[in-house]
Protein backbone atom coordinates (compact mmCIF):
# COMPACT_ATOMS: atom_id res chain seq x y z
CA UNK A 1 0.00 0.00 0.00
CA UNK A 2 2.69 2.38 1.11
CA UNK A 3 4.88 1.24 -1.83
CA UNK A 4 2.23 1.85 -4.48
CA UNK A 5 1.57 5.31 -3.02
CA UNK A 6 5.24 6.06 -3.25
CA UNK A 7 5.34 4.80 -6.85
CA UNK A 8 2.37 7.01 -7.68
CA UNK A 9 4.14 9.99 -6.14
CA UNK A 10 7.30 9.20 -8.04
CA UNK A 11 5.30 8.94 -11.28
CA UNK A 12 3.66 12.29 -10.57
CA UNK A 13 7.05 13.79 -9.88
CA UNK A 14 8.39 12.71 -13.26
CA UNK A 15 5.29 13.94 -15.11
CA UNK A 16 5.75 17.31 -13.38
CA UNK A 17 9.48 17.29 -14.06
CA UNK A 18 8.91 16.60 -17.75
CA UNK A 19 6.29 19.38 -17.99
CA UNK A 20 8.59 21.85 -16.25
CA UNK A 21 11.42 20.66 -18.51
CA UNK A 22 9.33 21.20 -21.63
CA UNK A 23 8.52 24.78 -20.64
CA UNK A 24 11.78 25.57 -18.95
CA UNK A 25 14.13 24.66 -21.76
CA UNK A 26 13.25 27.43 -24.25
CA UNK A 27 13.57 30.03 -21.48
CA UNK A 28 17.11 28.87 -20.65
CA UNK A 29 18.14 28.89 -24.31
CA UNK A 30 16.85 32.43 -24.78
CA UNK A 31 18.84 33.57 -21.77
CA UNK A 32 21.99 31.86 -22.96
CA UNK A 33 22.04 33.56 -26.33
CA UNK A 34 21.57 36.97 -24.74
CA UNK A 35 24.64 36.59 -22.52
CA UNK A 36 28.14 36.48 -23.96
CA UNK A 37 29.87 33.20 -23.36
CA UNK A 38 33.55 32.76 -22.69
CA UNK A 39 36.32 30.75 -24.28
CA UNK A 40 39.52 29.42 -22.72
CA UNK A 41 42.34 30.14 -25.16
CA UNK A 42 44.26 27.10 -26.41
CA UNK A 43 47.37 27.04 -28.63
CA UNK A 44 46.48 28.31 -32.10
CA UNK A 45 43.49 30.39 -30.91
CA UNK A 46 45.05 33.54 -32.36
CA UNK A 47 43.01 36.65 -33.23
CA UNK A 48 43.11 35.53 -36.87
CA UNK A 49 41.83 32.02 -36.06
CA UNK A 50 39.08 33.44 -33.81
CA UNK A 51 37.95 35.84 -36.54
CA UNK A 52 37.53 32.95 -39.01
CA UNK A 53 36.00 30.73 -36.33
CA UNK A 54 33.25 33.17 -35.28
CA UNK A 55 33.06 35.35 -38.40
CA UNK A 56 33.24 38.39 -36.11
CA UNK A 57 35.74 40.74 -34.49
CA UNK A 58 36.41 38.90 -31.23
CA UNK A 59 38.93 41.58 -30.17
CA UNK A 60 36.13 44.18 -30.12
CA UNK A 61 34.39 42.52 -27.16
CA UNK A 62 37.68 42.15 -25.26
CA UNK A 63 38.93 45.77 -25.16
CA UNK A 64 40.93 45.07 -21.99
CA UNK A 65 43.33 42.87 -23.97
CA UNK A 66 46.36 44.14 -25.85
CA UNK A 67 45.47 44.04 -29.55
CA UNK A 68 49.13 43.88 -30.55
CA UNK A 69 49.62 40.62 -28.69
CA UNK A 70 48.00 37.26 -29.37
CA UNK A 71 45.47 36.14 -26.74
CA UNK A 72 47.18 34.30 -23.89
CA UNK A 73 46.90 30.51 -23.75
CA UNK A 74 45.05 29.60 -20.55
CA UNK A 75 43.14 32.93 -20.29
CA UNK A 76 39.38 33.28 -20.67
CA UNK A 77 38.07 35.75 -23.22
CA UNK A 78 34.55 36.91 -24.00
CA UNK A 79 32.83 35.87 -27.21
CA UNK A 80 30.51 38.21 -29.12
CA UNK A 81 26.80 37.60 -28.39
CA UNK A 82 25.17 35.17 -30.82
CA UNK A 83 28.54 33.95 -32.03
CA UNK A 84 28.21 30.72 -33.96
CA UNK A 85 31.28 28.58 -34.35
CA UNK A 86 32.53 27.61 -37.81
CA UNK A 87 34.62 24.54 -38.49
CA UNK A 88 37.56 24.55 -40.84
CA UNK A 89 41.31 24.52 -41.29
CA UNK A 90 43.74 27.44 -41.33
CA UNK A 91 46.80 26.87 -43.48
CA UNK A 92 49.98 28.88 -43.70
CA UNK A 93 52.30 27.87 -46.49
CA UNK A 94 55.35 29.67 -47.75
CA UNK A 95 55.44 28.39 -51.28
CA UNK A 96 53.52 26.82 -54.10
CA UNK A 97 50.62 29.26 -54.00
CA UNK A 98 47.02 28.23 -54.15
CA UNK A 99 47.27 25.72 -56.97
CA UNK A 100 49.61 23.41 -55.13
CA UNK A 101 47.75 23.85 -51.85
CA UNK A 102 44.44 23.06 -53.57
CA UNK A 103 45.88 19.88 -55.09
CA UNK A 104 47.17 18.81 -51.68
CA UNK A 105 43.81 19.57 -50.07
CA UNK A 106 41.88 17.91 -52.88
CA UNK A 107 39.86 21.03 -53.66
CA UNK A 108 39.64 23.76 -56.29
CA UNK A 109 41.97 26.79 -56.16
CA UNK A 110 39.11 29.05 -57.27
CA UNK A 111 36.93 27.84 -54.39
CA UNK A 112 39.73 28.63 -51.91
CA UNK A 113 40.35 32.03 -53.53
CA UNK A 114 36.63 32.85 -53.24
CA UNK A 115 36.45 31.74 -49.59
CA UNK A 116 39.45 33.91 -48.70
CA UNK A 117 38.66 36.99 -50.83
CA UNK A 118 41.85 36.48 -52.84
CA UNK A 119 41.93 38.33 -56.17
CA UNK A 120 44.06 35.68 -57.88
CA UNK A 121 44.87 32.06 -57.13
CA UNK A 122 48.29 32.43 -58.80
CA UNK A 123 50.12 34.67 -56.33
CA UNK A 124 52.49 33.11 -53.76
CA UNK A 125 50.91 32.87 -50.32
CA UNK A 126 53.96 33.76 -48.20
CA UNK A 127 52.49 32.33 -44.99
CA UNK A 128 49.29 34.36 -45.11
CA UNK A 129 46.44 32.45 -43.44
CA UNK A 130 44.19 30.46 -45.73
CA UNK A 131 40.79 29.31 -44.45
CA UNK A 132 39.33 26.05 -45.74
CA UNK A 133 35.82 25.57 -44.31
CA UNK A 134 34.54 22.14 -43.36
CA UNK A 135 35.67 19.29 -41.20
CA UNK A 136 34.71 18.79 -37.58
CA UNK A 137 37.10 21.04 -35.69
CA UNK A 138 37.41 24.82 -35.29
CA UNK A 139 40.26 26.50 -37.20
CA UNK A 140 43.58 26.84 -35.35
CA UNK A 141 46.37 29.18 -36.37
CA UNK A 142 49.36 26.89 -35.88
CA UNK A 143 53.00 27.14 -36.96
CA UNK A 144 53.63 26.29 -40.63
CA UNK A 145 53.36 22.53 -41.17
CA UNK A 146 51.75 21.82 -37.76
CA UNK A 147 48.53 19.82 -37.88
CA UNK A 148 48.04 19.71 -34.12
CA UNK A 149 49.59 21.41 -31.10
CA UNK A 150 48.79 20.32 -27.55
CA UNK A 151 50.24 21.44 -24.22
CA UNK A 152 50.70 19.24 -21.16
CA UNK A 153 49.02 22.02 -19.12
CA UNK A 154 46.73 24.80 -20.38
CA UNK A 155 47.92 26.95 -17.46
CA UNK A 156 51.62 26.41 -16.84
CA UNK A 157 52.78 25.56 -13.33
CA UNK A 158 56.31 26.54 -12.27
CA UNK A 159 58.69 23.76 -11.31
CA UNK A 160 57.04 20.89 -13.17
CA UNK A 161 57.95 19.20 -16.44
CA UNK A 162 56.05 20.92 -19.25
CA UNK A 163 55.64 19.90 -22.83
CA UNK A 164 54.02 20.43 -26.19
CA UNK A 165 53.32 17.68 -28.67
CA UNK A 166 52.26 17.84 -32.29
CA UNK A 167 51.84 16.11 -35.58
CA UNK A 168 53.73 17.92 -38.30
CA UNK A 169 54.79 17.67 -41.93
CA UNK A 170 57.48 14.98 -41.89
CA UNK A 171 60.34 17.20 -43.02
CA UNK A 172 59.83 19.98 -40.50
CA UNK A 173 62.91 21.17 -38.60
CA UNK A 174 61.60 22.69 -35.38
CA UNK A 175 63.13 24.84 -32.70
CA UNK A 176 61.18 26.03 -29.66
CA UNK A 177 61.68 28.33 -26.69
CA UNK A 178 59.74 29.56 -23.67
CA UNK A 179 60.80 33.22 -23.69
CA UNK A 180 64.55 32.62 -24.17
CA UNK A 181 64.78 29.15 -22.60
CA UNK A 182 65.06 26.32 -25.16
CA UNK A 183 62.80 23.28 -25.16
CA UNK A 184 64.41 19.88 -25.69
CA UNK A 185 62.78 19.05 -29.06
CA UNK A 186 62.58 15.34 -29.89
CA UNK A 187 60.96 13.00 -32.39
CA UNK A 188 61.23 12.69 -36.11
CA UNK A 189 58.75 12.01 -38.88
CA UNK A 190 55.21 13.11 -38.05
CA UNK A 191 55.46 13.14 -34.26
CA UNK A 192 57.32 15.84 -32.32
CA UNK A 193 57.54 16.67 -28.65
CA UNK A 194 59.11 19.65 -26.87
CA UNK A 195 60.03 19.41 -23.17
CA UNK A 196 61.09 22.04 -20.68
CA UNK A 197 61.26 22.70 -16.96
CA UNK A 198 61.18 26.06 -15.21
CA UNK A 199 62.74 26.54 -11.81
CA UNK A 200 60.57 26.51 -8.70
CA UNK A 201 61.16 30.31 -8.34
CA UNK A 202 59.63 30.99 -11.79
CA UNK A 203 56.43 32.56 -10.40
CA UNK A 204 53.35 33.75 -12.34
CA UNK A 205 53.49 35.41 -15.72
CA UNK A 206 52.86 35.16 -19.44
CA UNK A 207 56.04 33.92 -21.13
CA UNK A 208 55.99 33.49 -24.90
CA UNK A 209 55.77 30.03 -26.37
CA UNK A 210 57.87 30.41 -29.54
CA UNK A 211 57.99 27.83 -32.31
CA UNK A 212 59.95 28.05 -35.51
CA UNK A 213 59.66 25.63 -38.41
CA UNK A 214 62.61 25.84 -40.80
CA UNK A 215 62.88 29.44 -41.99
CA UNK A 216 59.14 30.19 -41.70
CA UNK A 217 58.24 33.27 -39.64
CA UNK A 218 58.45 32.77 -35.89
CA UNK A 219 55.14 31.60 -34.37
CA UNK A 220 54.57 33.00 -30.91
CA UNK A 221 51.74 32.99 -28.36
CA UNK A 222 51.82 34.02 -24.69
CA UNK A 223 51.17 31.24 -22.16
CA UNK A 224 49.66 31.90 -18.73
CA UNK A 225 51.65 30.65 -15.72
CA UNK A 226 50.17 30.59 -12.22
CA UNK A 227 52.47 30.14 -9.25
CA UNK A 228 51.63 27.66 -6.51
CA UNK A 229 50.41 29.29 -3.31
CA UNK A 230 51.50 26.49 -0.99
CA UNK A 231 55.30 26.42 -1.17
CA UNK A 232 56.86 25.06 2.03
CA UNK A 233 59.46 27.08 3.97
CA UNK A 234 62.20 25.17 5.81
CA UNK A 235 65.06 26.29 8.05
CA UNK A 236 68.08 24.02 8.00
CA UNK A 237 71.22 24.01 10.07
CA UNK A 238 74.20 21.94 9.12
CA UNK A 239 76.63 20.78 11.79
CA UNK A 240 79.52 18.31 11.99
CA UNK A 241 80.82 16.80 8.74
CA UNK A 242 77.95 18.34 6.70
CA UNK A 243 79.05 21.85 7.75
CA UNK A 244 82.50 21.21 6.25
CA UNK A 245 81.05 21.16 2.73
CA UNK A 246 81.51 24.58 1.13
CA UNK A 247 79.61 26.44 -1.59
CA UNK A 248 82.62 25.80 -3.84
CA UNK A 249 82.18 22.04 -3.36
CA UNK A 250 78.50 22.37 -4.24
CA UNK A 251 79.22 24.48 -7.34
CA UNK A 252 82.02 22.20 -8.57
CA UNK A 253 79.90 19.05 -8.27
CA UNK A 254 76.95 20.74 -9.97
CA UNK A 255 79.16 21.93 -12.86
CA UNK A 256 80.43 18.40 -13.38
CA UNK A 257 76.93 16.86 -13.32
CA UNK A 258 75.56 19.55 -15.66
CA UNK A 259 77.65 17.92 -18.42
CA UNK A 260 75.92 14.61 -17.70
CA UNK A 261 72.45 16.18 -17.59
CA UNK A 262 72.92 18.09 -20.84
CA UNK A 263 73.31 14.86 -22.87
CA UNK A 264 70.19 14.03 -24.89
CA UNK A 265 69.59 10.41 -25.89
CA UNK A 266 67.14 10.88 -28.79
CA UNK A 267 64.79 7.96 -27.94
CA UNK A 268 62.71 7.37 -24.81
CA UNK A 269 64.21 4.41 -22.93
CA UNK A 270 61.10 3.93 -20.77
CA UNK A 271 57.99 2.10 -22.00
CA UNK A 272 55.60 2.42 -19.04
CA UNK A 273 54.54 4.98 -16.41
CA UNK A 274 57.24 5.75 -13.81
CA UNK A 275 56.85 4.41 -10.27
CA UNK A 276 58.28 5.50 -6.90
CA UNK A 277 61.97 4.59 -6.43
CA UNK A 278 61.39 3.27 -2.90
CA UNK A 279 58.71 1.01 -1.49
CA UNK A 280 59.51 1.03 2.22
CA UNK A 281 59.86 4.58 3.51
CA UNK A 282 58.74 6.26 6.72
CA UNK A 283 57.65 9.63 5.35
CA UNK A 284 58.36 12.28 2.75
CA UNK A 285 60.32 14.85 4.75
CA UNK A 286 60.88 17.42 2.02
CA UNK A 287 59.22 17.97 -1.36
CA UNK A 288 60.44 19.63 -4.55
CA UNK A 289 60.65 23.41 -4.39
CA UNK A 290 60.62 23.76 -0.58
CA UNK A 291 62.10 27.20 0.10
CA UNK A 292 65.19 26.84 2.25
CA UNK A 293 67.13 28.98 4.62
CA UNK A 294 70.45 27.50 5.70
CA UNK A 295 71.96 28.41 9.08
CA UNK A 296 69.69 31.44 9.40
CA UNK A 297 70.35 32.82 5.90
CA UNK A 298 67.77 34.08 3.39
CA UNK A 299 65.27 31.80 1.62
CA UNK A 300 67.24 32.06 -1.62
CA UNK A 301 67.46 28.38 -2.53
CA UNK A 302 64.98 25.57 -2.92
CA UNK A 303 64.99 21.83 -2.52
CA UNK A 304 65.75 20.24 -5.90
CA UNK A 305 64.28 16.81 -5.23
CA UNK A 306 62.05 14.74 -2.95
CA UNK A 307 63.36 13.33 0.35
CA UNK A 308 62.10 9.97 1.60
CA UNK A 309 63.18 9.18 5.13
CA UNK A 310 63.81 5.44 5.44
CA UNK A 311 65.87 2.96 7.42
CA UNK A 312 69.50 2.63 6.31
CA UNK A 313 69.88 -0.22 3.83
CA UNK A 314 66.37 0.07 2.32
CA UNK A 315 66.57 -0.86 -1.39
CA UNK A 316 66.38 2.02 -3.89
CA UNK A 317 64.74 0.98 -7.16
CA UNK A 318 64.77 2.18 -10.76
CA UNK A 319 61.39 3.93 -11.35
CA UNK A 320 61.59 3.20 -15.08
CA UNK A 321 63.97 1.79 -17.65
CA UNK A 322 67.13 3.74 -18.33
CA UNK A 323 70.89 3.65 -18.49
CA UNK A 324 73.23 4.31 -15.54
CA UNK A 325 75.41 7.35 -16.32
CA UNK A 326 76.79 8.07 -12.81
CA UNK A 327 77.42 5.46 -10.07
CA UNK A 328 79.98 6.66 -7.52
CA UNK A 329 80.62 8.48 -4.25
CA UNK A 330 80.25 12.28 -4.60
CA UNK A 331 81.24 14.87 -2.01
CA UNK A 332 77.85 16.62 -1.68
CA UNK A 333 75.44 13.93 -2.91
CA UNK A 334 77.27 11.04 -1.27
CA UNK A 335 76.66 7.59 -2.79
CA UNK A 336 75.06 8.61 -6.09
CA UNK A 337 73.33 6.99 -9.04
CA UNK A 338 72.08 8.96 -12.04
CA UNK A 339 69.90 7.36 -14.72
CA UNK A 340 69.48 8.58 -18.30
CA UNK A 341 65.87 7.87 -19.39
CA UNK A 342 66.28 9.32 -22.88
CA UNK A 343 64.97 12.59 -24.40
CA UNK A 344 67.16 14.65 -22.05
CA UNK A 345 65.48 13.28 -18.89
CA UNK A 346 67.66 12.19 -15.97
CA UNK A 347 66.86 11.00 -12.46
CA UNK A 348 69.22 10.93 -9.46
CA UNK A 349 69.41 8.88 -6.23
CA UNK A 350 71.69 10.31 -3.53
CA UNK A 351 73.14 9.79 -0.03
CA UNK A 352 73.22 6.00 -0.68
CA UNK A 353 75.14 3.76 1.72
CA UNK A 354 75.80 1.34 -1.15
CA UNK A 355 75.85 1.81 -4.94
CA UNK A 356 74.92 -1.47 -6.63
CA UNK A 357 75.07 -0.57 -10.34
CA UNK A 358 77.86 0.34 -12.78
CA UNK A 359 78.09 3.21 -15.26
CA UNK A 360 76.84 2.11 -18.68
CA UNK A 361 74.54 -0.55 -17.22
CA UNK A 362 70.98 -0.72 -18.57
CA UNK A 363 68.30 -1.01 -15.89
CA UNK A 364 64.68 -2.16 -15.97
CA UNK A 365 61.86 -0.81 -13.76
CA UNK A 366 62.25 -2.12 -10.20
CA UNK A 367 65.96 -3.03 -10.51
CA UNK A 368 67.88 -2.30 -7.30
CA UNK A 369 70.23 0.69 -7.74
CA UNK A 370 71.58 0.87 -4.22
CA UNK A 371 70.67 1.19 -0.54
CA UNK A 372 69.44 4.15 1.55
CA UNK A 373 72.16 5.82 3.62
CA UNK A 374 73.27 9.20 4.96
CA UNK A 375 76.44 9.90 2.98
CA UNK A 376 77.46 13.35 1.68
CA UNK A 377 75.56 16.48 2.77
CA UNK A 378 72.92 14.67 4.81
CA UNK A 379 71.71 14.72 8.39
CA UNK A 380 70.04 11.29 8.58
CA UNK A 381 69.14 8.20 6.58
CA UNK A 382 67.07 9.24 3.59
CA UNK A 383 66.80 8.96 -0.18
CA UNK A 384 67.01 12.22 -2.11
CA UNK A 385 65.38 11.66 -5.52
CA UNK A 386 65.69 14.31 -8.20
CA UNK A 387 64.44 14.56 -11.76
CA UNK A 388 65.65 16.82 -14.56
CA UNK A 389 64.45 17.97 -17.97
CA UNK A 390 67.68 19.04 -19.65
CA UNK A 391 69.64 20.80 -16.91
CA UNK A 392 66.56 22.00 -15.01
CA UNK A 393 65.18 20.25 -11.94
CA UNK A 394 61.47 19.46 -12.05
CA UNK A 395 59.06 18.03 -9.50
CA UNK A 396 59.38 14.22 -9.68
CA UNK A 397 56.12 13.71 -7.76
CA UNK A 398 54.27 15.91 -10.27
CA UNK A 399 55.92 13.93 -13.08
CA UNK A 400 54.30 10.77 -11.64
CA UNK A 401 50.95 12.42 -10.89
CA UNK A 402 50.63 13.93 -14.38
CA UNK A 403 51.80 10.70 -16.04
CA UNK A 404 54.07 12.77 -18.26
CA UNK A 405 55.92 9.57 -19.22
CA UNK A 406 52.92 8.24 -21.17
CA UNK A 407 51.86 11.71 -22.38
CA UNK A 408 55.25 12.04 -24.06
CA UNK A 409 55.23 8.53 -25.53
CA UNK A 410 51.73 9.12 -26.95
CA UNK A 411 53.05 12.36 -28.46
CA UNK A 412 55.71 10.34 -30.25
CA UNK A 413 53.11 7.87 -31.56
CA UNK A 414 54.27 5.17 -29.11
CA UNK A 415 52.12 3.20 -26.68
CA UNK A 416 52.74 3.05 -22.97
CA UNK A 417 52.31 -0.21 -21.06
CA UNK A 418 50.09 -0.01 -17.97
CA UNK A 419 51.73 -0.58 -14.57
CA UNK A 420 50.96 -4.00 -13.13
CA UNK A 421 52.57 -3.61 -9.71
CA UNK A 422 49.86 -5.64 -8.03
CA UNK A 423 49.63 -9.01 -9.77
CA UNK A 424 47.79 -10.72 -6.88
Ligand SMILES: [Zn+2]
Nearest residue numbers: 305306307384
Ligand atom coordinates in the same frame (compact mmCIF):
# COMPACT_ATOMS: atom_id res chain seq x y z
ZN1 LIG B 1 66.95 16.23 -0.40
